Amino acid sequence: MGERVAETERKYEASGQSGFEADGLAGVAEVRRPAADRLDAVYYDTAGLALVAHRTTLRRRTGGQDAGWHLKLPTAQADTRTEVHAPLGSATGEATGEPPEELRTEVAAIVRGHPLAPVVRLRTTRRRTLLLDDEGRTLAEIAHDEVAADLAEPSEPRSEEPSWTPGPAWTETEVELAEGGADLLDAVEERLLAAGMRRSSSPSKLAHALGDRLVPPLPGPPAVPETAGQTATGYLYEQLTALLALDPAVRRAEEDAVHRMRVATRRARSALKSFGRELDRRVTDPLGGELKWLAGALGLERDREVLAERLARRLAELDPALTGEALRRRLRARGEGEPSTEAATAGSASSAHAALVRELDGARYFALLDGMEALLAAPPFLRPAADAPAGTSAAATVRRDHARLRAAVETALAMPAGDDRDTALHDARKDAKRARYSSEAATAVLGKRAAAHTSRLKGIQQLLGEHQDGYLCRTALVPLRADAVAAGEDPAPYDAMIRRERELAAGVEADLPAAWREADQPV
Structure with a gap:
């Protein structure tokens, strides 16, 4: 699989070159400005732009310091994405533009069998400013980019070279952390804003290029x-x-x-x-x-x-x-x-x-x-x-599922040991999962009391799961014992293993009443 790295960066926009000065930034001992790079990147997606809709980008880029295939995946951390690299020439169909299999595997659940093809080409002139510490390590990179976009004509994706239409051109500045920390990122941002820049209104160059073709992502839920x-x-x-x-x-x-x-x-x-x-x-x-x-x-x-x-x-x-x-x-x-x-x-x-x-x-x-x-x-x-209202409804749902679990546990415990009780305890395990998961869902609105309830139910679920795993082990051993007997082999080891599983099951059943009394609390 390709190399995976966390990429933390912020994007800014303004007209013209930024007047950023790095002098006096804490921890920065040296500033370097290498020669400009010429980057040529082709972005791939489905005809319906499924990757864009899932805040994911896949590109093949030549020029600069990290030429290759780049897949960028969203994360829950602000300003951070997971980037997966693959070298140029790693795709069997690269001559016709097909992305490497290892990257297609990463997005299979998003692409869902639809072919990938070029959708946007970006040609960028990049001027970099490297912020180094006193040991020569790069803390952060500030890239001022002049970007020109071409758009593939909308059509079913195909392997041959697409027809390109000139798209927008713009400038933007990226600040990417290397060995530095979030405090450096904030300090650089403060200077960029003071120089007249602002956070970019587009989450990526690809989104900027697509403009009104952009497919919005599936809206996420509210925090509360x-x-x-x-x-x-x-x-x-x-x-x-x-x-x-x-x-x-x-x-x-x-x-x-x-x-x-x-x-x-x-x-x-x-x-x-x-x-x-x-x-x-x-x-x-x-x-x-x-x-x-x-x-x-x-x-x-x-x-x-x-x-x-x-x-x-x-x-x-x-x-x-x-x-x-x-x-x-x-x-x-x-x-x-x-x-x-x-x-x-x-x-x-x-x-x-x-x-x-x-x-x-x-x-x-x-x-x-x-x-x-x-x-x-x-x-x-x-x-x-x-x-x-979310709170009252969530509490009612949790109580309803908990009552269902209570009935299942009490029914199972009232039975004598045997196959019927084993089946009833398995049913109770399924009800314990349902009660636990509805309590998990309620945590967003009920907070700590739902979290505590979820923890109690997790213990019951694990206890019942141990019982079910033992039952399945005993069930698997029975036909093995029969085969051994038919072959004239000694059944003693199978009897010993079955007997041990029954002892463990009896221990779970003995522990369950007290564990349930502890878990059977109101939310």
Whole structure:
């Protein structure tokens, strides 16, 4: 994958050259002004400008100090974006302008199968001022840019050279941090403003060039929701943002990315249920069904990992005299085992990951993301419930989901130990997730009391999750034991592992009543 760096910069505009002087800036020991650079950058996007709509830019630039492919992704931090670099010549189709696969992977969830093609060309004359400390390190770079834009004629993206139309020309100044801190950025800004400059009205050169072609981003939620509908859509917006951010990490097979993406999917689906009084279920139920499908697709690999870890722990606890090769072989056959079976496990994991990526490249997944964005762009509010005050409505939703959980836990605890109780505790676990997630959503308006409630419910969810993981482990061991018996092998190790899982489950069931009494508090 390309090199990833955090880029912190501010943009300013004014007519003509800035009169900035660096003398006297704290920590700045030297100022250098290298020769001017000539930069030529071609920006890529879909026909519908999907990248622009998601505050993302992808360009191929020649000239200057960092020629190459540059992908810039938004972050939650002010003035900061994540920049992913790839060298020139790294794309197999670069002769025809196709971006590198590693960068296309980063934006797959945004592009959603649509081709990328040139949309804007910027030719820039850049004059730099470098601010250095007494060790010669660059603290910040001030770039005064004279920019001329050409616009590709609107059409379906294609690989051949587009037809260019002259666009706007302008000047702007960028200040980018290197080794310096935010205090230096503020000090430079103070001098630029005093010299007659102002913060740029455009978030990027690309946005400036596009002008009235610019596609506005999906509006984000208010910091503090005022209505019940805003509470619902704000939480859903957070989950969509998480899905889009985690998608490339899942494709790169980063540790824990699948789990976090699955949680975001479950949160979104749970929210559609919890806010069924504010959002029209005729619209949200089909979307909830697709979220369930995605959670299942993500869960196949995650469930395999969880089961493998649990079986490995049970195997490690056995008397060494019972851990023969036949037992290990049967565990390997399921793709589970000890570190000694690393190659087999890695192969299984690789196959599962490839299958997941195929799902993420499919039309069904892309349609789900389209559906979530469409819902947020035009929420199917049910009034007057959606217009109700956020605080009172959120509290009512949390109490309703908590009551549902209370009934499920009490029902399960009233049952004798056995399969029926196992099933009831699994149902309670699902209700615990729903109650926890609606409490999370309410934190934006209820503050600390909702946060404390969420923490209590997380403990219950984890306890019930431990019980369910043990149940699934026992379930997996039963057919393995049967196969061993049919082959004339000793069933003792399987019996020991099943017995241990039953002991752990009994411990959870013994702890649950006291844990529930602690968690069963009003919001």
